[in-house]
Amino acid sequence: MYRGVMIIGEQRGGELHPVTYELLARGRALADKLSEELSCVVLGHDMERFAEGIIQRGADVVYIVDNPLLRNFLPRPYTSVLTRLAKEVKPEIVLAAATTQGRTIMPLVAAKLDTGLTADCTGLDIDPLDRSLLQTRPAIGGNVMATIKTPASRPQMATVRPKSTKPLSADKARSGRVVLKSYEKDMFTTCEELVRFVKDATQDVNVQDADIVVSGGKGLKTRDNFCMIEELASLFGAAVGATRDVVDLGWVGYPHQIGLSGKTVSPKLYIALGLSGSVQHLAGMQTSETIVAINKDPDAQIFKVADFGIVGDLFDVVPELIEKLKERKNGKLRREG
Template sequence: MNLDEYRGVWIFIEQTDGEIAGVSLELLGAGRKLADKLEVPLAGVLLGEGIKALANQVIAHGADEVYVIDHPVLKHYRTESYMKGVIQLAEKYKPEIFLYGATPNGKDLASAVATDLSTGLTADTTMLDVDLNNRLLEASRPAFGGNIMATILCKKHRPQMATVRPKVMKALEADAARTGKIIEETIDLKEEDMRTKVLKIVNEVTKKASLADAHVIVCGGKGMGDEQNFQLLYEFAETIGASVGGTRDVVEAGWLPHELQIGQTGETVTPKIYFAVALSGAIQHVVGMKNSELIIAINKDPNAPIFDVATYGIVGDALEIIPKLTEQLKQLKNEKGGEVSYA
């Protein structure tokens, strides 16, 4: 393989029913930085049916080029059809870096493409950079249970590929004045040749608010002591209109369901305010909340790693501090007639 033939940073643009996934816009922001360092174009890869108009949105969020394959067989995501489209583009244009969102579809597609192209793939990346001397993608992710950060390189194969978790990177503000190149490609796909069929799309509706969408989060750790003490956080959260989450230890102890776990093996969140209560701040937790706008940590240990990422820190016993905060905020809420915004 002649590595010098490969140039450019590509982002797989995931879309459903004409709406681009947030993680794809976030990756355009990260890809823009990588492309500028390498002095190469940033391109989006857009597959689907009737999706050409989305190319302008991709350009507005940082892309220089957009490769578009518009075909009826690509209306709904299927591994086989999308893999064929992506591989056709990659073999023709030879990108050196190709990034995907770590969504169910993104992870499925990336692994299939990596296998067919005989290249490497770093999963669930949380940090991206490039070594300019060797033009190597430095894809970093927590390893060994989150105890260390591993930086993974793909030295001998191209494209260098990685999936990146939603909410880890930041999207650029859309610039409608940006201009770019739209490259339309055709592909030979026949529905009768597809080994899987989409029979029905079921959109489930839930009344539960997603932690990923919460503006204020109160996250508790094992330092709360037991499930009964954890109820103090629910009362505090209710007072300030926040959602409650927990660390892996809390979930494994059975105090919270898995969908409320924050961290490497749970949700990645970016609220306006994040209360980190009685949790140490292990790497596997921090990667899931470090991009919060304001982080307030409460911990008895003044040397707890969580204070390294906190905006404000309170050293003390959460079992004493949380009830006092709840009481004072309730009083403030009553004085203001119940109209108090904490976000």
Template sequence: MSDFSDYKGTWVFLEVKDGEIVPVSLELLGAGRQLADKRTTQLAGVLVGHNVTPLAKKAFEYGADVVYVYDAPIYRHYRTETYMRAILACVEKHKPEILLYGATSTGKDLASAVATDLPTGLTADTTQLDVEADTGLLLASRPAFGGNIMATILCKKYRPQMATVRAKVMKPLAREPGRAGTVIEESIPLEEADIRTKVLEIVRATTHRVRIDEADIIVAGGKGLGGPAGFQLIHRLAETIGAAVGASRDVVEAGWVEHHHQVGQTGVTVTPKIYFAIGISGAIQHIVGMQNSGLIIAINKDPNAAIFQCCHYGIVGDALAIVPLLIEAFKTALTKGELADAGKV
């Protein structure tokens, strides 16, 4: 058995966008707090950027005990090499037991780059985290084999143990205003001339598409709707109650709707107040993307469909017959003023 006694604590890479810590990093502080408490160790955040030191206050309010800060103009824009060097230096100096990143484009890029340099592994797109209290072994679980099973990945021989975690599968702690911690300012000798890439211009996307991960209500449809014509019922119901449209992977792969509507392991993770799962069987890869919704309502003609195991209300029947009735019922209720706003659906 390897000696990992020098490695202590759970760390979270605190990703910053537009001057704020991104939500998934706050979610990871909540998850990291549980892991650190189970091991009776500290929870630390790592901030890399320019003029980011004041953000440590927010990290403390969401659970961090310590924040390591690399604050310099060279980190103004994310570049793999600059951020990787900062993380490597911090890891080699302070030796964390666990290091978590959000599974964003930045988090995935950075984590994989760090993993290629450190003698350790990386579990990608994790949806569940736990730790063995006595050994410190991280239990990082994620759907595998096309979402048909859940696999728990272990890193027994190396430290730190690293994982990227999907947004919205963990919950942040309630903010504790005034909570304080320790800021440790770090630096490494790094000059612009040492970096092979330069940021010449930041181009923002100009397309405005619905962000289903921000919707309060989602109406999602699956292959049980039979085809594109049947899927139009999803659009009609969503329009009636002011909801966003979601879809299963099968529907997207069949070309009924665009990929940005896909909910699940290979799509978007969502946590709306209300989630309608219509004609969706309930494959693991879909369930992990919506299981934390406030209220889940499922409609499926198969009484044994897996979706009924994770819903709050289930209707067994033909969605093509049931959804039109729901649309008319909601229209009537809205006309009578019984539903003052979509949030009361």
């Protein structure tokens, strides 16, 4: 009998990544609808210190698998441990984040458990008729949404798009159990090895983690003009995004590319400058909370998904916007000073 909801906590470099709290909020809502327990699994070394915070943010049970060999994410040992744990605990639902880690480990575990997996869900709910998981995700480049079920196989597995849920605030009164699991040595054997990790400074502002993204397209005309986008982004404390054209021209690196062949983002604010809004680009940003577009062409597709549009020459509008935002900032500082 499969019961309860399990989320896979995300550990990066020995720290619990905050996307775990988003998963806890998702998992809590589903567990409450099912009147079942929510558990959270954390793999790594010296991770027990995070258990209390995980319970405060919604978990009833925390499974800690502690081993120095789990310090870094490696597919083989992570798959062995998670597959074994899922077989022991038998959750009816397993969720992980749709990050490079989650999108790698979940297909591996799903294949080992011979069950279904839905990628990159933006909506999760329980079907009141049969208590099954309704997994909703953008399909065909975000032009339609598809709701997917796993009727006969258990557990029902899904990865959840980061930034699609607000974490619950920590409730110090919540209580839960911490279960330390240990396994025999051969569970941790691996045929992959992390030789080294190089932190990439240019990825410090991850477009997918950013609350605000300022994006530019070919309409900027030159690399020098693209600096305008960077200046505006820094004023907003935003990440810089770009269309495929701009990345192909080499103005910015691939990690900044938004769209079908790049990253999908849904920030609180998306500012689109000098880009017309190809279907491919729209697919990567149309779920943003608020969209602002500035473009010369009143018929540009980008205005169809925008909340606020300015038809005009961006070489006039953007410098004016930068100027006024600076004034506003200084004015604020003066008032506060």
